[in-house]
Amino acid sequence: MSDTTATLAPASGDALSEDWLAVAVGLLLFGLSLALLGGADLLGWTVSTSVWTDPKTALGTVTKGYGGLGGASALVLTYLVLLGLLSAGTFLLKANVGRFAAAFTVVFWIAYASWILGSYAHFAVVTPADYQKFGISWSLKLTNEGGYIFALIAGLIIANGFPRLAAWLSEAIRPELYIKVAIVILGAFIAVTAAARLSLASSLLVRGFAAIVEAYLIYWSVVYLVARKFFGFNREWAAPLASGISICGVAAAIATGGAIRARPQIPVLVSSLVVIFAVVEVLILPFLAQTFLWREPLLAATWMGLAVKTDGAAVAAGGITESLILAKSAAEGINYQPGWILGTTAAVKLFIDVVIGFWAFLLAHIWTNHINRVPGAARAKVSEIYERFPKFIFGFVVTFAIGLTLALSSAPATNAKLTAAIGEANGYRVIFFILTFFSIGVLSNFRKLWEEGIGKLAAVYLVSLFGFVIWVGLMISWLFFAGVKPPLAG
Amino acid sequence: MPQSNFKRELAKAAPEPLLPIEKKLIAWSFGTGIVLLLVLAVLNQYLPK
Numbered sequence: 001m002s003d004t005t006a007t008l009a010p011a012s013g014d015a016l017s018e019d020w021l022a023v024a025v026g027l028l029l030f031g032l033s034l035a036l037l038g039g040a041d042l043l044g045w046t047v048s049t050s051v052w053t054d055p056k057t058a059l060g061t062v063t064k065g066y067g068g069l070g071g072a073s074a075l076v077l078t079y080l081v082l083l084g085l086l087s088a089g090t091f092l093l094k095a096n097v098g099r100f101a102a103a104f105t106v107v108f109w110i111a112y113a114s115w116i117l118g119s120y121a122h123f124a125v126v127t128p129a130d131y132q133k134f135g136i137s138w139s140l141k142l143t144n145e146g147g148y149i150f151a152l153i154a155g156l157i158i159a160n161g162f163p164r165l166a167a168w169l170s171e172a173i174r175p176e177l178y179i180k181v182a183i184v185i186l187g188a189f190i191a192v193t194a195a196a197r198l199s200l201a202s203s204l205l206v207r208g209f210a211a212i213v214e215a216y217l218i219y220w221s222v223v224y225l226v227a228r229k230f231f232g233f234n235r236e237w238a239a240p241l242a243s244g245i246s247i248c249g250v251a252a253a254i255a256t257g258g259a260i261r262a263r264p265q266i267p268v269l270v271s272s273l274v275v276i277f278a279v280v281e282v283l284i285l286p287f288l289a290q291t292f293l294w295r296e297p298l299l300a301a302t303w304m305g306l307a308v309k310t311d312g313a314a315v316a317a318g319g320i321t322e323s324l325i326l327a328k329s330a331a332e333g334i335n336y337q338p339g340w341i342l343g344t345t346a347a348v349k350l351f352i353d354v355v356i357g358f359w360a361f362l363l364a365h366i367w368t369n370h371i372n373r374v375p376g377a378a379r380a381k382v383s384e385i386y387e388r389f390p391k392f393i394f395g396f397v398v399t400f401a402i403g404l405t406l407a408l409s410s411a412p413a414t415n416a417k418l419t420a421a422i423g424e425a426n427g428y429r430v431i432f433f434i435l436t437f438f439s440i441g442v443l444s445n446f447r448k449l450w451e452e453g454i455g456k457l458a459a460v461y462l463v464s465l466f467g468f469v470i471w472v473g474l475m476i477s478w479l480f481f482a483g484v485k486p487p488l489a490g
Numbered sequence: 491m492p493q494s495n496f497k498r499e500l501a502k503a504a505p506e507p508l509l510p511i512e513k514k515l516i517a518w519s520f521g522t523g524i525v526l527l528l529v530l531a532v533l534n535q536y537l538p539k
Contacts, residue, residue, distance in 0.1 A: 203537040210530045217523025221516045234506040269496065370511040456500050480534050
């Protein structure tokens with residue numbers, strides 16, 4: 001199994017954590033985009049990708065003002081800037097900068113090539129109007145966000161066919177970092193979207209509390225019972241497993257493992273399993289949602305947030321689901337405003353994330369005081385709530401607050417500039433999503449995991465996820481979100 | 491412990507019965523969850539769509 005510890009902890013001593021690095025990178029990109037409000041377009045040169053039949057038209061720049069740069073140059077420049085930014089970040093993580101830079105070069109170019117491939121008209125186009133526009137007679141109808149799937153598949157091919165390459169790339173395989181940067185940037189995008197319909201956004205937040213209740217209280221208790229009583233796992237295994245399956249995959253398994261003082265390898269192995277199942281879910285659930293739930297877009301969005309169990313896969317699944325459902329709805333003459341489905345999935349997932357620290361503290365308290373009470377050993381401390389809190393959420397809150405404040409207090413002309421600025425930052429959100437998908441794929445070496453004894457763990461996961469979590473999640477989503485639709489565009 | 495030993499460890503693990511505190515955690519979590527969900531479901535009826 002590729003070493004997930006590279007994604008979970010800094011290399012040593014006083015190094016920055018990945019969470020805080022994600023906050024820094026996300027806020028920097030967001031801040032640069034806001035310069036547009038003052039008339040300075042600092043990110044307009046960033047590469048953008050359009051649906052294409054002629055490869056020469058695939059790439060361009062985010063703003064027309066930089067069009068003279070050309071798409072290929074924009075791509076190279078985007079790569080160089082991200083290489084510099086993330087290499088500096090790797091230095092602060094006290095990881096190997098040289099190895100990261102070399103690996104990131106390969107990661108970026110393979111991942112972005114997958115994105116360009118996903119934008120090929122015969123893969124992406126959905127509506128009859130677009131068939132005509134591109135002069136094609138068939139398409140896989142994946143939308144251009146099918147590029148995420150191609151990036152995932154590219155990663156899977158490397159993980160399972162070229163394991164030595166996967167190992168060499170490991171320094172730059174950081175899906176948790178990439179998705180956290182994306183989520184920090186996403187905060188502003190969601191805020192600007194929500195500002196247009198504040199009452200709907202508020203009610204979505206309230207409904208989101210149901211997600212917390214479901215994940216922590218209902219899912220966790222059932223999965224823990226199944227793992228302990230029916231599969232015979234001991235407490236050291238069952239608790240991280242229950243958290244990984246119920247709450248938030250990697251982060252929750254690691255936090256729980258630490259809270260109950262489990263051996264470190266156990267939550268890492270559970271995390272690997274979470275990633276594998278998330279990959280399977282991302283390949284299936286958005287398409288199920290498009291087929292059966294396209295008339296209930298926000299129900300589908302919530303379902304993604306409740307059923308897919310890593311931040312990266314869940315938020316990205318929300319993005320794919322949005323693309324697929326908006327396309328199908330548009331084909332039926334219903335044009336929903338973009339951003340609501342993705343935003344709802346992200347909000348549901350983040351609500352669940354927020355409580356990880358509290359849950360870890362509760363488990364630590366129970367374990368150190370009632371289950372593994374060792375005289376003289378340290379008890380659970382309240383400070384663990386903060387220590388376990390996913391710090392990247394602070395970044396999300398900052399960009400959300402600034403975005404919302406600007407959107408609600410600005411004149412229409414300024415709001416138009418704000419939307420454009422957020423659009424530029426959003427381009428980076430997409431790039432970090434692509435890197436996340438590719439990285440998740442590279443982490444998923446199915447054969448190696450089987451050799452490491454993951455079979456019994458996988459059985460619990462299979463029974464819990466496909467026997468309970470997904471369907472109860474769908475039922476709860478239906479209970480709270482049936483009939484709740486995003487606003488129409490225009 | 492080498493990861494290859496986990497397979498053997500999981501296969502040979504002795505049963506570990508549920509402690510009273512574990513049963514309490516499961517029961518209270520599930521029960522509180524159901525009650526809270528019902529409360530939120532009722533509140534949901536009054537939220538704008």
